[in-house]
Amino acid sequence: MAKFLTNKEENYSQWYNDLVIKADMAENSAVRGCMVIKPYGYAIWEKVQSELDKMFKATGHVNAYFPLFIPKSFLSREADHVEGFAKECAVVTHYRLKNDENGRGVVVDPAAKLEEELIVRPTSETIIWNSYKNWVHSYRDLPLLINQWANVVRWEMRTRLFLRTAEFLWQEGHTAHATQEEAIEETQKMINVYAEFAENFMAIPVIKGVKTASERFAGALDTYTIETLMQDGKALQAGTSHFLGQNFAKAFDVQFTDKSGKLDYVWATSWGVSTRLIGALIMAHSDNNGLVLPPNLAPIQVVIVPIFKNPEQLNAISKEADKIKTGLESLGISVKYDDRDNNTPGFKFADYELKGVPVRLAIGPRDLENGTVEVARRDTLTKEVVSMQAITNYIRDLLREIQENIFSKALKFRKENISYVDSWEEFVDTLNKKGGFIYAHWDGTPATEEKIKEMTKATIRCIPLDSKEEEGKCILTGKPSTKRVLFARAY
């Protein structure tokens, strides 16, 4: 396991900050709990965006954009929704500054007080459903399958880089359907899209499930989640998809006429993933040398480092490097040729490892003589010498292998850190000594869930979709249970 997660003396967040700054991922901003995402980190996010966007389009969704500000009255239309978000809202009360009469600087102009305060969106259900009211009249207008890429603000009491920042980037899908069945189907379809994305692109295995009532999205009837396990044994919720029933349709009076001419409220879903995924990526795969990026999300998949003593040598190497670069790029592989002469090869090796570039090629005079290339892979840190003729296909296959290897490594880790326990002692013991995911029986009551949380800080991450029916007794109360649920300490 990576040093940063095991070394107790070294402050975890200090390390994280450090890696992130050194890797040009982010730096602390002067603004509370917000982050600056540096170009390299943002490039990873852009990859996430473009791959997800393709999947959304393939499932019939389109993009749109809605306002940043939400009138306070909108937010309060749905009772559960406002209760869930009220405590973490940034509020705009004024729209103008003026010069201070008795001194320096600017002050808020009291005359510019807004009649109705505006909330900086913590999520967009309300403002979007306010629009949908005007967009939906007939069954012919349905389904409405819209996604928005945006930033949202949640004034959390405690923030954590990438995992819980005050402002974060995300996508939020908001759909409207004619029937309950169709909406539920959409909710499930999207959690499957997220699961596929997490496993195939991020190389992080997930457990799909539904949240318990107390962990549900504010205003939802059901929340589907994908739960992931980080290297330190803590769980991270990586994406959610909500079945909203008719709650928002009723709150915003969105009705349609169905085929038989009857008026009914529409059925809704919403679903989202955020820059938290970048946090998951870092925490799931990083090692002591820095980031480990799965090839499918790496902004740079292959870096070529020339090793040379003089400009003549560099020229000769560059010719070969360019050929390789062109060959790889024709296969859709992103390649960077780093011919800067102001850093030594050793420095570049370490730097690209820190940045998680999956494959590094080194070409020196020795290789020119032999017609070879040195190939180093980031996931295993091993090196091989490959002939120049074979290099293009070799790299294509290698990238695939690395992608699979990173996933199976994470899967193996997860397997080793899933426990099945049947008693309270075992539960507490596993939690403290091992951590990870714990499958255990629960009597199904919010009171028991709450009590377990209080006693152990472990929460029910989800009721897994593939959990088998089996007779059992609740680990706390001993009452009968028919299914195991997934417990863990979480971020």
Added chain:
RNA sequence: CGGGGUGUAGCGCAGCCCGGUUAGCGCAUCUGGUUUGGGACCAGAGGGUCGCAGGUUCGAAUCCUGCCAUCCCGACCA
């Protein structure tokens, strides 16, 4: 909002307890030279309102008070 820690150059820190020249160190930066197959070396240079405000003192990075920021633990968190 409670408990604890920290704030000194771009980054990481020492100095503070026990006040006393011109505030140091490592990394990074710049210049010159030698280097370049795993984070190069030598020589030189630049860079600081010591978080902010007030107080004590002949004298404050150092002591006192207040404030601010930040981190950790709690509370909070789909």
